[in-house]
Amino acid sequence: MQTPDIAWADSLTRVPYRVYANESVRQQEQQRLFHGATWNYLCLDAELPEPGSYRTTFVGETPVVVVKDNDGEIYGFENRCAHRGALLALEKAGRAESFQCVYHAWSYNRQGDLTGVAFEKGVKGQGGMPAGFCKEEHGPRKLRIAVFCGLVFGSFSDDVAPIEEYLGDEICARIERVLHKPVKVIGRFTQALPNDWKLYAENVRDSYHASLLHLFFTTFEINRLSQKGGIVVDESGGNHVSYSMIDPAAKDESYKAQGLRSDHERYRLQDPSLLAGFHEWDDGVTLQILSVFPGFVLQQIQNCLAVRQVLPKGADRSELNWVYLGFEDDTPEQLTVRLKQANLVGPAGFISMEDGAVGGFVQRGIAGAADEQAVIEMGGSDVASGEGRATETSVRGFWKAYRQHMGV
Amino acid sequence: MTDLIRIMGVNAAYADAIDSDRLEDWPAFFTERCHYRVTHIENEQEGLPAGVVWADSRAMLADRVAALREANVYERQRYRHLLGTPLLLSQSATEAVARTPFMVARIMHEGQTQLFASGVYQDRFVVEGDRLLLAERVAVCDSTVTDTLMALPL
Numbered sequence: 001m002q003t004p005d006i007a008w009a010d011s012l013t014r015v016p017y018r019v020y021a022n023e024s025v026r027q028q029e030q031q032r033l034f035h036g037a038t039w040n041y042l043c044l045d046a047e048l049p050e051p052g053s054y055r056t057t058f059v060g061e062t063p064v065v066v067v068k069d070n071d072g073e074i075y076g077f078e079n080r081c082a083h084r085g086a087l088l089a090l091e092k093a094g095r096a097e098s099f100q101c102v103y104h105a106w107s108y109n110r111q112g113d114l115t116g117v118a119f120e121k122g123v124k125g126q127g128g129m130p131a132g133f134c135k136e137e138h139g140p141r142k143l144r145i146a147v148f149c150g151l152v153f154g155s156f157s158d159d160v161a162p163i164e165e166y167l168g169d170e171i172c173a174r175i176e177r178v179l180h181k182p183v184k185v186i187g188r189f190t191q192a193l194p195n196d197w198k199l200y201a202e203n204v205r206d207s208y209h210a211s212l213l214h215l216f217f218t219t220f221e222i223n224r225l226s227q228k229g230g231i232v233v234d235e236s237g238g239n240h241v242s243y244s245m246i247d248p249a250a251k252d253e254s255y256k257a258q259g260l261r262s263d264h265e266r267y268r269l270q271d272p273s274l275l276a277g278f279h280e281w282d283d284g285v286t287l288q289i290l291s292v293f294p295g296f297v298l299q300q301i302q303n304c305l306a307v308r309q310v311l312p313k314g315a316d317r318s319e320l321n322w323v324y325l326g327f328e329d330d331t332p333e334q335l336t337v338r339l340k341q342a343n344l345v346g347p348a349g350f351i352s353m354e355d356g357a358v359g360g361f362v363q364r365g366i367a368g369a370a371d372e373q374a375v376i377e378m379g380g381s382d383v384a385s386g387e388g389r390a391t392e393t394s395v396r397g398f399w400k401a402y403r404q405h406m407g408v
Numbered sequence: 409m410t411d412l413i414r415i416m417g418v419n420a421a422y423a424d425a426i427d428s429d430r431l432e433d434w435p436a437f438f439t440e441r442c443h444y445r446v447t448h449i450e451n452e453q454e455g456l457p458a459g460v461v462w463a464d465s466r467a468m469l470a471d472r473v474a475a476l477r478e479a480n481v482y483e484r485q486r487y488r489h490l491l492g493t494p495l496l497l498s499q500s501a502t503e504a505v506a507r508t509p510f511m512v513a514r515i516m517h518e519g520q521t522q523l524f525a526s527g528v529y530q531d532r533f534v535v536e537g538d539r540l541l542l543a544e545r546v547a548v549c550d551s552t553v554t555d556t557l558m559a560l561p562l
Contacts, residue, residue, distance in 0.1 A: 273465075349460075350480065
């Protein structure tokens with residue numbers, strides 16, 4: 001079914017601007033995409049250390065609870081009382097024996113089953129629920145849960161493929177490469193983005209912009225287009241990896257030749273310890289940005305590790321949740337390196353602060369251009385893995401997956 | 409001396425430097441080896457050490473100013489810091505630990521002013537020669553959410 005008012009080109013190289021600012025699109029995304037056959041990142045296994053540990057988060061705009069039960073399994077369900085719809089858990093995280101709605105004290109176990117209705121039998125023979133009321137028939141919708149490398153994903157769909165299949169072999173291997181031992185959370189930050197969530201999802205997959213918008217990358221040879229590296233896009237198009245390996249021998253003249261702003265010879269750090277990393281991966285990969293459709297990102301920039309979760313928050317708004325990571329067995333020196341390198345990322349990051357604003361520039365720029373389209377043609381029109389990163393192939397991949405889920 | 413009035417004077421000058429776009433003066437409020445971090449109350453309560461900004465030297469602060477001037481792209485904006493009265497937690501001839509509440513409004517180039525951050529500076533001041541410097545300033549924001557981006561320091 002065609003989304004109302006939106007004319008999609010046959011090619012993935014064009015995206016109608018209307019898709020970033022349309023109420024019916026937004027509602028359909030909730031239903032077809034976030035509640036559809038997708039795996040949505042919820043939290044880290046490490047954030048649920050013991051039975052009863054829970055976190056609240058969102059699948060799209062739907063509030064959910066993720067909790068570990070006594071059997072060691074993780075369960076997820078809508079954060080919504082089956083009675084009148086109030087939130088069940090109000091905190092971001094905590095420990096709970098069970099969940100009780102504050103409004104009328106209906107209670108639920110850690111698997112989201114309704115176990116108690118206050119005054120179910122009435123008070124002194126008065127009131128109470130009808131005899132036919134069956135608690136088993138009421139409850140918040142439950143999520144299927146899958147844990148991969150300590151990443152907890154949830155899905156409202158019974159039809160979604162198993163997580164390994166959803167991710168694809170290459171994406172699995174690239175996650176395993178980073179999350180190869182127990183992680184430790186070293187900080188959490190949230191960035192409110194003044195744009196539709198898809199603009200951030202595209203930005204993460206856009207290897208073309210990285211060295212042009214972000215000067216830090218180019219100046220310090222973290223990310224030059226001439227470096228060894230490339231792009232992996234999975235079969236669905238929705239999951240991608242962009243990676244690079246430092247090649248100090250390579251001199252890239254293409255920036256100078258075009259007089260681009262991001263070539264800035266004079267700029268050197270007074271305190272180079274910011275970028276002084278330690279050897280951590282034998283494969284020489286210094287940067288790996290990985291995305292999982294719809295809203296998950298795993299980041300390794302040198303020794304700076306983080307997961308990011310992008311969530312829609314109503315019209316023209318989204319939220320980016322950063323969780324900075326180290327490993328449990330980090331030495332104090334290694335932790336310090338990660339803390340210093342974290343200056344590169346996050347809301348004030350030397351190489352990511354622009355990403356917080358650029359989606360807003362698009363959102364504002366297209367305000368009067370609902371009938372126009374974005375051009376996403378760098379590197380051709382197909383969706384494919386390859387070497388070199390002067391391409392928008394993984395952005396097209398996002399739209400391939402998006403259109404497939406949305407049926408447009 | 410590390411008395412209250414002197415600390416308030418340093419705070420006032422610190423805020424004025426940032427709010428008047430004299431960012432190049434900002435690192436000089438710190439000792440050469442120092443700690444500056446911007447975080448929020450939930451990380452603080454959980455003991456999570458990361459910051460959106462994290463520096464352990466004056467040179468790192470100077471690098472941040474250089475990056476803001478030369479590298480980073482952000483819309484023209486300025487801050488207005490309102491700093492409360494420091495609460496002196498400990499005090500000696502050469503060192504003082506204080507907590508000072510702040511509110512920072514952000515004024516965007518288009519003209520609108522919004523409350524950008526509120527929180528508390530957790531500070532350790534030391535006397536170096538005739539100057540009172542920050543050996544440590546942790547800006548603990550009350551909100552866990554940063555709107556769009558944080559370019560200028562708090």
